[in-house]
Amino acid sequence: MAERQERADAARNRAAILRATEDLLRDDTADRVPIEAIAARAGVGKGTVFHRFGNRAGLLRALLERRAEELRARVEDGPPPLGPGAPPRDRLNAFLAATVDLATRNIAVITAYEQAAPDRHAEPVYRFWHEHVRGLVAEARDDLDADLVAHILLGSLHGDLVLHLIRRGESDRLVTTLRQVSDALLGEAP
Amino acid sequence: MAERQERADAARNRAAILRATEDLLRDDTADRVPIEAIAARAGVGKGTVFHRFGNRAGLLRALLERRAEELRARVEDGPPPLGPGAPPRDRLNAFLAATVDLATRNIAVITAYEQAAPDRHAEPVYRFWHEHVRGLVAEARDDLDADLVAHILLGSLHGDLVLHLIRRGESDRLVTTLRQVSDALLGEAP
DNA sequence: AGTCCAACTGGACCGATGGTCAACTTATCG
DNA sequence: CGATAAGTTGACCATCGGTCCAGTTGGACT
Numbered sequence: 001m002a003e004r005q006e007r008a009d010a011a012r013n014r015a016a017i018l019r020a021t022e023d024l025l026r027d028d029t030a031d032r033v034p035i036e037a038i039a040a041r042a043g044v045g046k047g048t049v050f051h052r053f054g055n056r057a058g059l060l061r062a063l064l065e066r067r068a069e070e071l072r073a074r075v076e077d078g079p080p081p082l083g084p085g086a087p088p089r090d091r092l093n094a095f096l097a098a099t100v101d102l103a104t105r106n107i108a109v110i111t112a113y114e115q116a117a118p119d120r121h122a123e124p125v126y127r128f129w130h131e132h133v134r135g136l137v138a139e140a141r142d143d144l145d146a147d148l149v150a151h152i153l154l155g156s157l158h159g160d161l162v163l164h165l166i167r168r169g170e171s172d173r174l175v176t177t178l179r180q181v182s183d184a185l186l187g188e189a190p
Numbered sequence: 191m192a193e194r195q196e197r198a199d200a201a202r203n204r205a206a207i208l209r210a211t212e213d214l215l216r217d218d219t220a221d222r223v224p225i226e227a228i229a230a231r232a233g234v235g236k237g238t239v240f241h242r243f244g245n246r247a248g249l250l251r252a253l254l255e256r257r258a259e260e261l262r263a264r265v266e267d268g269p270p271p272l273g274p275g276a277p278p279r280d281r282l283n284a285f286l287a288a289t290v291d292l293a294t295r296n297i298a299v300i301t302a303y304e305q306a307a308p309d310r311h312a313e314p315v316y317r318f319w320h321e322h323v324r325g326l327v328a329e330a331r332d333d334l335d336a337d338l339v340a341h342i343l344l345g346s347l348h349g350d351l352v353l354h355l356i357r358r359g360e361s362d363r364l365v366t367t368l369r370q371v372s373d374a375l376l377g378e379a380p
Numbered sequence: 381a382g383t384c385c386a387a388c389t390g391g392a393c394c395g396a397t398g399g400t401c402a403a404c405t406t407a408t409c410g
Numbered sequence: 411c412g413a414t415a416a417g418t419t420g421a422c423c424a425t426c427g428g429t430c431c432a433g434t435t436g437g438a439c440t
Contacts, residue, residue: 007407007416034397045419050399052417115308118301121354148367151354155345164311164341177338184374197387197436224426235390240428242388 014052016042021063025108033112035059057117061124064113067106068125071098075132088139089186095136096153096178099129103157104171111159129154140186149185153178204242206232211253215298223302225249247307251314254303257296258315261288265322278329279376285326286343286368289319293347294361301349319344330376339375343368 006014020042024033035056039046053059080086081094103110120126130150137153138146156178165171196204210232214223225246229236243249270276271284293300310316320340327343328336346368355361 005408009407010417013417032397035399036397046398047400047419048417051419056398111308118305118350119353120350144370145363145367148363149371151351152342152346152367152371155348155351156342158345158348160308160310161341161345163309173335173338177335177342180334181339181342181371181375185371199436200388203389222426225428226426229390236428237390237430238388246427 010052013042013044013048017044017049017052017059018063018066021059022109025112055116057113060109060113060116064106064109064125067109068102068128071102072128074098088136089182092133092136092140092182092186093179095132096182097175099154099157100162100171100175100178103159103162104166107159107162107166110157111163114159126154137186144185153182200242203232203234203238207234207239207242207249208253208256211249212299215302245306247303250299250303250306254296254299254315257299258292258318261292262318264288278326279372282323282326282330282372282376283369285322286372287365289344289347290352290361290365290368293349293352294356297349297352297356300347301353304349316344327376334375343372 017038020038021033024038024041035049036046038059039049042049049059053062074082075095077083081090082098084091086094114120117123133150133153134146137144137149156174162171162174165174207228210228211223214228214231225239226236228249229239232239239249243252264272265285267273271280272288274281276284304310307313311320323340323343324336327334327339346364352361352364355364
C-alpha cells in the first residue's frame with residue numbers, strides 16, 4: 001500500500017525548486033516571479049517544475065504548507081495555550097497571534113499564493129485554519145454563526161492588509177486589534 | 191477652467207464599453223473576460239478601450255464606481271440611518287448592510303476588480319468606504335484602533351467570501367453576523 | 381459652408397508568461 | 411546487467427494586456 005518512493009533526483013530537485021522560489025520571493029525587487037525564473041535559479045528545466053507541482057498555484061501551495069506545518073503541529077500537539085488544554089478564548093487569541101506572525105514573516109509567499117489561487121476556501125491550509133477557529137468560536141459561544149465569524153476573523157490575514165501594515169512597520173497593531181475584536185465577540189476571559 | 195467636454199462619439203463608446211463589460215460579466219459562463227472580447231461586444235476596437243480607461247483595472251474601476259455612486263450619495267445626503275443624523279452605531283449597521291448588498295448584487299464585478307487591482311488600499315471606492323467606517327467607529331468608541339477595525343470589518347466584503355456564500359444561497363448570513371460583530375465591538379445601542 | 385486640428389479610432393504588433401509534449405535520460409529493482 | 415517506470419528538458423503553443431501610429435472625424439471658429 002505504501003506510496004512508491006520518490007526518486008532521489010526528483011526529491012533533490014523538489015527541494016531545489018522550493019528553495020529557489022523562497023529566494024526569489026525574498027529578494028522581491030521583482031514582485032512578479034515567473035516560473036521560468038524559478039526553474040533557472042534552481043538549475044532545472046521549466047518542465048520539471050510543472051511536472052513536480054502541477055501549476056503555479058501548486059508550487060506556492062507546497063511552499064506555504066511547508067511554512068504552516070510547524071504551526072499545525074503546535075496547534076494539534078503542542079503546549080497550551082496554542083495546543084489543546086487551554087480555554088477556547090485563550091487558544092483563539094494565541095492562534096490568531098501566531099497566524100498573524102506567520103503571515104507577516106511570509107508576506108511574499110502569501111500574496112503570490114493569493115494571486116495564483118484566488119479561491120482560498122478551496123485551499124487546504126486555509127481550510128485547516130478556518131476549521132480550527134470555527135471550532136474554538138463555537139465552543140466559546142454557541143449563539144454565534146461560528147463558521148462565518150471564523151471567516152471574518154481570518155479575513156484580516158489577506159495579503160493586502162498585512163502588506164499595508166508591514167509597509168508602515170505596524171504589523172503588531174493587527175495582533176492587538178484582533179485580540180480586542182475576539183474578546184468583544186467571545187467576552188473577555190473571566 | 192472647465193474640463194474640455196468629451197466628444198459625442200467618445201461618450202457613446204464609453205457607454206457601450208461599460209455596458210458590454212456588464213453583459214459579459216453577467217453571463218459569466220466564462221469567468222475570465224479578456225478586454226478584446228469586451229471590445230468586440232461593444233463594437234469598437236481594442237485600442238479604444240485602452241484609450242478610454244487606461245488599463246484593465248481602470249475599466250473595472252469605472253464600472254464599480256458607477257455601481258457605488260448611488261450608495262455614496264445616500265451616505266452623504268440621504269435620510270438616516272444611512273445618511274447623517276442617526277447615531278454612529280446605527281449608521282454603521284446600515285452602511286455594512288448596504289455594502290454587503292452592493293457586493294452581493296455585483297459579485298462578478300467585484301471579483302474581476304480584485305483580480306485586476308490587487309491593492310484595494312489604493313482604490314478610491316475602498317478608501318471612501320474605509321474612511322466612512324473608520325469615522326463611525328471612532329465616533330462610537332475612542333479606545334479602539336478605528337482604522338484597523340474598519341479594515342477588518344470591510345475585509346468581509348472580499349470577493350471570495352461573498353461568492354462562497356452566494357453559491358450556498360446564504361448571503362444574508364453575512365449581514366446578520368456582521369451586525370453581531372459590530373454590536374459586540376461598539377456595544378449595543380442603548 | 382468650409383477649414384482645421386485635437387480628439388478619437390482600430391487593429392496589427394509585441395512581449396511576457398503559464399502550460400504542454402514528445403524525445404531523451406537515468407535511478408532503481410530484481 | 412537489463413528492463414522499465416520515473417524523471418527531465420526546452421522548444422513550442424496559446425492567450426492576453428498593452429502599445430503605437432496611420433487614418434478618421436466631431437465640432438469650434440470663421
